[in-house]
Amino acid sequence: MNLLNILSEIGKADADTPERYDFSRRKLLKTTAAAAVITPAFVAATINKAFGADKTVTDILNFALTLEYLEAEFYKMALSMPNLIPAGDRDLFTYIAKHEKEHVEFLKMTLGPDAIGMPQFDFTAGGKYPTAFSSYDTFLVLSQSFEDLGVRAYKGQAPFLKPYKEILLAALKIHSVEARHAGEVRLIRGLRVWASEQETGGAPAAVYMGENNFLTGIPVDVIQLASSKYIQQNGGALHEKLPRESFDEPLTKEQVLAIAMPFIKAVNP
Amino acid sequence: MKKSGPTIPGIPSVERRMFLRQMGLFSAATAGFLASCTNDQSLSPAGGRHSSARIGPTVDPVTGVVDLGSGDIGISNLAYMLDQLETSFYRTAVDRIMGASATDRKVLEELHDHEVVHREFFKAFLGPNAIPMLDFDFSPINFNERNAVFDAARQFENVGVGAFNGTGPLIQSDEVLKVAGSMVSVEARHATLASHMLGPRKPFAIAHELIDPMGLDWHLTPEQVVEKAQKFIKQKISVANLPKL
Numbered sequence: 001m002n003l004l005n006i007l008s009e010i011g012k013a014d015a016d017t018p019e020r021y022d023f024s025r026r027k028l029l030k031t032t033a034a035a036a037v038i039t040p041a042f043v044a045a046t047i048n049k050a051f052g053a054d055k056t057v058t059d060i061l062n063f064a065l066t067l068e069y070l071e072a073e074f075y076k077m078a079l080s081m082p083n084l085i086p087a088g089d090r091d092l093f094t095y096i097a098k099h100e101k102e103h104v105e106f107l108k109m110t111l112g113p114d115a116i117g118m119p120q121f122d123f124t125a126g127g128k129y130p131t132a133f134s135s136y137d138t139f140l141v142l143s144q145s146f147e148d149l150g151v152r153a154y155k156g157q158a159p160f161l162k163p164y165k166e167i168l169l170a171a172l173k174i175h176s177v178e179a180r181h182a183g184e185v186r187l188i189r190g191l192r193v194w195a196s197e198q199e200t201g202g203a204p205a206a207v208y209m210g211e212n213n214f215l216t217g218i219p220v221d222v223i224q225l226a227s228s229k230y231i232q233q234n235g236g237a238l239h240e241k242l243p244r245e246s247f248d249e250p251l252t253k254e255q256v257l258a259i260a261m262p263f264i265k266a267v268n269p
Numbered sequence: 270m271k272k273s274g275p276t277i278p279g280i281p282s283v284e285r286r287m288f289l290r291q292m293g294l295f296s297a298a299t300a301g302f303l304a305s306c307t308n309d310q311s312l313s314p315a316g317g318r319h320s321s322a323r324i325g326p327t328v329d330p331v332t333g334v335v336d337l338g339s340g341d342i343g344i345s346n347l348a349y350m351l352d353q354l355e356t357s358f359y360r361t362a363v364d365r366i367m368g369a370s371a372t373d374r375k376v377l378e379e380l381h382d383h384e385v386v387h388r389e390f391f392k393a394f395l396g397p398n399a400i401p402m403l404d405f406d407f408s409p410i411n412f413n414e415r416n417a418v419f420d421a422a423r424q425f426e427n428v429g430v431g432a433f434n435g436t437g438p439l440i441q442s443d444e445v446l447k448v449a450g451s452m453v454s455v456e457a458r459h460a461t462l463a464s465h466m467l468g469p470r471k472p473f474a475i476a477h478e479l480i481d482p483m484g485l486d487w488h489l490t491p492e493q494v495v496e497k498a499q500k501f502i503k504q505k506i507s508v509a510n511l512p513k514l
Contacts, residue, residue, distance in 0.1 A: 040483045088470055095472040102484030155450045158437070162446060165438040165514065172437045172453065173485035176430050179454035180475040180486075183461030188470055193462045194383070194455065214451070217444045218394055225389040230356075231382045246386040247451040248458075 044109030047166045057164060060157045062116045063253055064171070065107040067153055069118045070263060071146050072100040077123070078143075081133050089188065096143075096181050103174055110170070117268035125262035140189050145203035147182035148195055149251070149259055151175060152207075156250035179248070194245030206259050210251070212244035222247065324510050326400045332505065335400055337491075339510035341445045342398045344436045347491055348449070349391035349399060350506065351432055354498055355384040355425050357405045362422070365412035373415060376466060380422065380459055387452055394448075404503040419466040426460035427476060428497050429453075431489035439512040457486075490514060 051057040075097030078084055085093050108115040123132040123142065131138040154175035161168040183193045191201045197208045214222050226242035251259075326338040326346050337346035359381030363374065392399050411417040433453035440446040464474045479487040489497070491508035499506060 043483065091472055092470050092474065095475060095477045099475075099477075099480060099484040102482065106483040106485070151454050155454065158450050159443050159446055162438075162440075162443065168438045169434070169488060169514075170485060172434045172450075173488055175450070176434055176453055176457040176486040177475075177480055177484060179457035180461050183458040184465060184470075184474045187462065187465045187474075193458045193465075195458075218448055220390055220393045222386065222390065225386045225393070226382075228385060228389055230385045230389070242382055242386050246383045246390075246455055247448075248454040249451060250447070 040106060041109055043170075044106060045112075047110050047164075047170060048112050050166045051164050054164075056160060057167060058111065058114050060160055060253075061107055061111050061167075062114070063257075064154065064157070064174070065104065065111065065115060066119065066264075067146075067150055067256070067260065068100055068103040068107060070121060070260060071150065072097065072104045073118065073121055074123055074142065074146060075100055078133055078139055084133055084136060084139055086136065092184065092188075093143075099177055099181070103177075106170070106174075110167075119267045120265040121263055122265040123263060128262065140185060141202040144182065144185045144189060144191075144201055145207050145259075147178055147185055148203065149207050149256060150178035151182055151195075151248060152211075152251040153253070153256040154178065155248065156252050156256070158250075192245070194241075195248055196241065196244045198241075198244075204259055206255070209255075211249050213249055214243065214247050325398045328401065328504075334505045334507050335403070336507040336510060337400060338398060340512065341440055341442050342395065343491075343508065343511040344440055344449075345391055345395055345445065346398070346400045347432060347436060347494060347508065347511065348429075348452070349388065349395060350403065350502070351425075351429050351494070351498065352384055352388035352391060353403055354405060354501060355429065356381060356388050358407060358410075358421065358425060358501075359384060361405075361407050362412060362418050366415060366418050367413045368415045369418075373419075373466065376462060377418070377422070380462065383455065383459070387455075390448075405501055406503055407501060409500060416467060419463050422463035423460055423467065424497075426456055426463055427479060427487075428489065428494060429456035430460055431479075431487045432491075432494040434486060434488035435490050435494070435514070436511075438514060 075093060079090075079093060079097055124130050129138055129142060132142055133139065154171055158168060158171060158175070161171055182195070186193055186195075186201065189201055191199055195208060195211050197205075197210075197212045200208050222243040226240075226246075231242070323342060324336075324339040325342055327336045328334070329336070337343045337350065359377055362377050363381060366373070366377065369377075407421075410421045430453060433449050433456060437446065437449055437453070440449060460476060461474055464476060468474055476486075481487070490513075491511040495506050495508055
């Protein structure tokens with residue numbers, strides 16, 4: 001099973017059906033007339049109208065939707081387990097679950113008829129995490145993995161969304177929510193809030209691969225920055241940590257899907 | 270406290286100019302650039318569709334108003350301004366906070382140091398188009414109360430998140446967008462850390478109050494960013510030339 005191929009096949013099939021444009025236009029007109037307030041449906045329809053027939057964008061949004069399905073389903077199942085999440089952390093994960101579900105709804109509305117269906121998941125990843133929903137520690141490892149992966153996934157796609165300001169804005173606004181989630185889960189686990197290759201916390205190493213780099217064409221020596229005289233803390237360790245922690249790095253769609261694939265049992269177009 | 274000496278041994282100027290030119294942000298003649306009102310399209314692969322002139326930052330000699338400039342320069346200066354603000358705030362917090370635990374101090378020091386990296390990044394990146402070091406006034410913040418300090422930290426970091434989110438779609442250069450993307454999630458991590466120091470393991474830590482019913486984080490326009498930051502900055506800041514959403 002190759003999710004990438006399936007996603008792109010779906011995109012191709014839909015590109016031939018003119019109905020979808022009518023759908024989004026109708027939807028837009030209807031919502032505009034119906035309500036002066038900005039409803040989620042209105043925003044989604046506006047964005048849908050903006051990217052219209054661009055298959056690149058449809059593919060990216062379906063890629064994002066796949067990850068959001070994964071997270072939303074993961075938290076939904078976890079919250080349904082009576083003894084998994086301790087009472088003191090339940091509120092937090094209820095909100096995290098809520099955000100992920102909202103991301104799913106938002107992307108589905110934005111994609112309209114182009115939205116893929118929810119895949120079937122296996123959160124044990126074929127037996128690699130047999131205690132995904134019976135051990136809180138395992139649950140937290142997976143939560144951290146999915147959130148930090150989400151951060152890197154959105155970051156990787158942002159440059160491709162540049163021609164469509166509304167979509168880029170929405171993607172950035174999901175991106176930072178994922179980073180907030182990742183940060184708190186890391187702190188709960190007693191890890192540093194910053195991501196680096198050195199501290200996977202038991203997550204698949206691929207989630208943090210290349211996280212130490214500074215992947216841009218901008219010629220500023222970040223290593224030098226961290227040895228600046230302005231730095232307060234002493235010690236070589238921090239001087240190494242600082243540059244790699246101060247910038248989060250993207251992953252490509254292929255890298256992200258390779259990590260997510262073991263958790264996806266079957267795709268439902 | 271500062272004096273903007275050559276803190277970044279950095280890149281030889283010729284090499285730097287080449288890179289900057291490649292990015293389409295700056296004309297090769299940096300000195301003449303600010304005065305120039307025309308944008309040489311041949312130097313500006315990223316700005317092909319936008320023929321309007323790009324303006325560097327200015328400081329009005331009479332009023333002292335600091336104008337951040339236009340285009341990607343202006344957006345980068347807005348981020349640089351916030352990173353200056355945050356760094357200076359954490360520096361002050363480490364010096365003046367009362368009733369802080371060892372962990373509190375370590376967190377403030379680490380936040381400070383990570384923000385220094387961001388600030389120095391923008392300073393080096395902007396080069397001659399960087400605004401000057403600004404002066405700050407943190408008198409609205411009660412440093413005698415540990416919680417007030419982390420609450421201020423939380424708010425500054427959240428403004429950072431909102432600023433990057435709101436200006437991201439206005440960025441013209443792919444490289445600048447990538448850098449902004451690699452920093453905004455770190456700001457979100459910082460906001461989480463500061464909130465965690467006040468309300469760990471709670472929806473508060475993930476700023477649920479800023480997240481809308483679609484699960485989308487907040488974003489701020491440059492005007493809104495300045496509105497929130499101005500009371501801590503002694504110089505008057507103008508974002509009149511920044512692009513609009």
